[in-house]
Amino acid sequence: MSVRHNLLAILSLGPCYGYQLRTEYERRTGGARTLNVGQIYNTLDRLERDGLVQRAHTDDQGHVYYQVTDDGRVTAERWLHEGVPATFDEAIERLAMASTIAGADAAHLLRRHRAAATDHLRRLSARPASPPSSGEELAAAIALEARIAGAEAELRWLDRAEALLSRAAHDGVTRELPLSTDVPKRGRPARLTS
Amino acid sequence: MSVRHNLLAILSLGPCYGYQLRTEYERRTGGARTLNVGQIYNTLDRLERDGLVQRAHTDDQGHVYYQVTDDGRVTAERWLHEGVPATFDEAIERLAMASTIAGADAAHLLRRHRAAATDHLRRLSARPASPPSSGEELAAAIALEARIAGAEAELRWLDRAEALLSRAAHDGVTRELPLSTDVPKRGRPARLTS
């Protein structure tokens, strides 16, 4: 449910065509993942099937634009702001995407994530840490430590992210990224002359 | 590729029937995830299709046993010991499973994980941390910090896991879990008389 929601969130900024979504996706996720182009068209078909996006116009260069429906806008909004991310990875995606979206309350989202992560960590730490006395308990202890370390990491990351956000605000950095306006040029790229 | 490999690793300990695999899976992963039974049969079919397991005998109670093929044994072995887990989650699964398997060199696996994680963290930290001056850089910085925090968590977890393993060895805890021998009883469970 990740690519799907990310694309929907981008489309909520305005109509895009498929190839463009790939660029926007990478800009807004720190270039962590690169999307196979085919998957974009796949996902657009599925979003359309579910009534979250519609085909819009085709421009004079043949770009096929899609736009969110009302349903899609609500869904994107909910994905960004409601509920609690189930995994660290999902939290990252949501916050990175939210930080680039005008109107998204990244600071609020961050606080909600932190509350959830704190709670999660508290629950994990609640169990008594008597040393494992069987192979089964040992495996469980190893897995439990992993979840604890993950929750701790999430909290530390949220602190650093908050610092980044407030520093950026202080420096007057405009957080929100509008859809890119520079039109990619087709054809073989000019040779680098460095 | 996770359920698949875990089931294969369990089967490399000896023939199992489907429902049994569910129990073994949960014992060996700290009960983190509970598997829908249907998925077991699904996965067994796919493993059989790929020549990694075979149907074996059916016992007098109707339990349908599966056993690994030679290919399957090699694949399980490789999954546990070769290569480097791509994600934190995969590292957890592998180490927890390996810790319960006789003949698996958990300590060796752990050292390899640590080397990979150290390297990964070093690469992530290499980039200059000049404060982001655009929304795009901000998103990238947030994502990067997440990856760094995750890598740090993995290292800390590996330290704790190593401590758990060596403490268990010192305490004489038998790490390896053989396939459970207690036969589950069918039928409605006896009422708790606490």
Next chain:
DNA sequence: CGACACATGTAACACGTTACATGATTTG
């Protein structure tokens, strides 16, 4: 012209998830 990036799409497949059907067995 040939290489290469932009651009759209199709088809097949992998894995995971869930709902459902079916039946045996044991307890209350």
Next chain:
DNA sequence: CAAATCATGTAACGTGTTACATGTGTCG
């Protein structure tokens, strides 16, 4: 008998991944 668990399976669906086909426009 009714309820609950053990146990096997089937069918459908969702997302992600990849390979492939096709075509356009530009640079060298």
